[in-house]
Amino acid sequence: MSDHTKDIDQPTGVETTGHEWDGIKELNNPLPRWWLYIWYATIAFSIVYMIAMPALPALPGLGTNTRGVLGESDRVNVARQVDQLRSERTVAGTALLDASLEEIETDRSLQQFAMAAGESAFGDNCATCHGAGGRGAKGYPTLADDIWLWSGTLDGIEYTLRHGIRHEEDPETRFSIMPAFGRDGLLTRAQIDDVASYVFDISGRDVGDDEAVERGQEIFAAQCAVCHGENGTGDRNVGAPNLTDQEWLFGGEYREVYNTIYNARNAHMPAWGERLDDATIKSLAVYVHSLGGGE
Structure with a gap:
């Protein structure tokens, strides 16, 4: 016969677990039945799943994971979907x-x-x-x-x-080539400055040097208009960009325009x-x- 005496919490009348912290006792309330039923169901489901589907890792002597009685394979399913x-x-x-x-x-x-x-x-x-x-x-x-x-x-x-x-x-292939007017010695630096001033002017920006623009226009007509057109509006047939808008592939600042004329830009x-x-x-x-x- 056990000498154990149940410890009952007086305010609630519920048996305690015997654990106590700082005067606070833990009540031995049973888990809700709905919670227990769900727990039991998950255990049952896991057992059925383990039998039906690949589940356990490689075991000694098996060489691979368990295959399951249904023979399902995610790898096979993915391969089938890829083929489809x-x-x-x-x-x-x-x-x-x-x-x-x-x-x-x-x-x-x-x-x-x-x-x-x-x-x-x-x-x-x-x-x-x-x-x-x-x-x-x-x-x-x-x-x-x-x-x-x-x-x-x-x-x-x-x-x-x-x-x-x-x-x-x-x-x-689509092919066009712009000469490197400065690098190849086709124009002097002063002439390139004038052409850059003219290009700036026809793109709607004030250069502040009308004489440079006028000189640049003459050089442009002789050297550049054959591709970019008399008014600098470009020619798609030869891949020559329109110079009168504000769209610049390699930058539209004065120094960048100058460098393009000097070194040319022929991307691939x-x-x-x-x-x-x-x-x-x-x-x-x-x-x-x-x-x-x-x-």
């Missing part, structure tokens, strides 16, 4: 190849597929230079507007993507047709075209 996705993309990619760029933009399902694929390809291949969303950077054109050095049409953008700019290994762009498949090129063209507002 590839199959769906193949179907969509075939439809993309069979459609013209204009048809892609008017077919909602094709356009959605092209936009998604183009955005992904742009992030992987183009955003490093042109920035996320085609916002551009110094020396890298902004694609989120309709100011184009070459063509901004769907076909024109696809051509640029496929053949690149000044890509030495592609005979169909890869010929993506050598690296990406036709469907991806088309998707990129549609995506880039959408960034600029759709010329």
